[in-house]
Amino acid sequence: MKRLTTEDVARIAGVSQSTVSRVLNDYPYIKKHTREKVLAVIEELGFTRDEIARSLVEKRTKSIGLILGSISNPFFAETAEVIIERAQQLKYDVIVYNTGHKDENLEQAINLLIGKRVDGIILTSVSKNYTEKIKKLHDNGFPVLLYNSFLDIEDVNFIVMDNNKGARVAVQHLLGLGHEKIAKISGPSKYLATYERTMGYKQELTDNGYAIDDDLIFSSEFSYDKIYSFTKKLLKKKDRPTAIIAASDQMALAVLGAASSLDMKIPDDLSVVGFDNIRLASNEFIGLTTISQKMDEMSLTALEKLIYLIEHKEEEAAASIQIFLEPELMIRRTTGPAPKQD
Amino acid sequence: MKRLTTEDVARIAGVSQSTVSRVLNDYPYIKKHTREKVLAVIEELGFTRDEIARSLVEKRTKSIGLILGSISNPFFAETAEVIIERAQQLKYDVIVYNTGHKDENLEQAINLLIGKRVDGIILTSVSKNYTEKIKKLHDNGFPVLLYNSFLDIEDVNFIVMDNNKGARVAVQHLLGLGHEKIAKISGPSKYLATYERTMGYKQELTDNGYAIDDDLIFSSEFSYDKIYSFTKKLLKKKDRPTAIIAASDQMALAVLGAASSLDMKIPDDLSVVGFDNIRLASNEFIGLTTISQKMDEMSLTALEKLIYLIEHKEEEAAASIQIFLEPELMIRRTTGPAPKQD
């Protein structure tokens, strides 16, 4: 498969290679006749410009990197969909990496994306361990935006929900329903978002005069199977919790699965609150009570801000982008009054 | 942010630019001392090779394109996860496009990916309308693999489930449970996979002596909302079906949502069968009966075969890759005996 070049087009159209290039770039001062002749040849040959060569000259690729924790989690999938579609409209393409929440994959992903000369990166779920690496990128003027996470770096760009408040709202809701034993199933505490949610949970309980029971807090990697079996064990205990706040809707579904496998009725026997508000949460067959992350807004904003950073990189020190979104409690079928004590 | 080049490294290390390049490429005949000096400078400077320039010379990008119908559908998300992770291991990166099942986006995605000079493309849900376009690519020797779909093109590469048989198995299962009014909610018939499922449904009913009732067949674009409202209307009818076969698990969830919104009990009032076997289908809280596509196998094979095609392009006319997978019925909680006639 011999690829065609602007040189080929030029030869056949009887003009110079630079003229072909100008036509391709909509350069205004070209004789109508010349332009049309070139266009005709391009059309006839089915010529497609080599964007790789173009990127080399223009020092930009019109590609961005999107690093996700796990795309099979609907939170990430829905995020990716919004970002990819909007990027496509803005003529950027998106190279997607899936880290499986492993730090070493994150490191590799960043290095490869830098090598591929992407114009910017959106990074989800960065752990604290990577503060230095991200700081270096950011200080070099490379456009990076942290999504649903943030790090303690001056002027770093991020968009994140107020996770502490989100957890507090969830606890309030359950307390209001009469629950007194509320478990918290969290992701790894190396993620600031996770850490803040656990803090919010503890603070809200303490503020309401409840003691913190460490047996009710499970901090695990994001693994469906681990959450599932932990929940099963937890629910078999005599003094089991009557409500569970999960780290995400995905994890809430694992909790619901575990409870169902024990023939527990939801919400009669157990109330469950998720985090994210994935689309499935509002499906009436499921009806998951959850803390909304306003994902559509968060992901669309993330993409647009990143593109802004890319396209205004050279201008007066662009103010850094730091956005906090308000959590919103979505009450549905998986939460109800605490079962009577017996 | 001034980027470093091999030229910079060479100057500082006191060697020629070509030597730096050779070190980068693990060229064997380099004096140990030279190699170490260069490596030290690379390390110290934090130099990263420009893969764009390299791609231009080597005429390959180590990127592949993945064109998906809708990544927020778990079928595509789970597919993407497997493909992206395996590609990453094989040192390829993946540019993901989301067509939203719109033909014009498919066309645009292919053109952009060709421009970006990806080494190959995995294409899901191609409609018949694109037979010519794909044929041209394929005939040009460009590696394309159709995933979960196929087209009538000689020697085209594809991996697909036996959709006709899958639909038949679903019908058999419901017939065996005593259902006589079985509805079929399908995607657009421009997709061969969808078309074959509808055919299989009709054939199995006919073979068992049932008439085809066109009012029970809904062929729509893949829109959650459309399926949802159609189902609601359908279930309100006096002579409503007692079972529904949905085009995908995602659509089955829309059907279940609609039924739940009408306070129907599953499976007592209505049996539902999906297609795909997404991970959520086996969650006990949901327990969706479905036809398994063996997605993990299908997606892993797809990626590996595409890479094979890419890396053996120049060799003796590589046999084309045409894989049919067997469907498998997964019986869970959403199907049960037909309600008594009254």
Added chain:
DNA sequence: CTGAAAGCGCTTACAG
């Protein structure tokens, strides 16, 4: 073993 040089396919200042 190593350097100088050509070349990948474009863009764009420079000249006319």
Added chain:
DNA sequence: CTGAAAGCGCTTACAG
């Protein structure tokens, strides 16, 4: 308006 030429940052035959 248009062409000839330099240059983007690499790889790799060619020479030594």
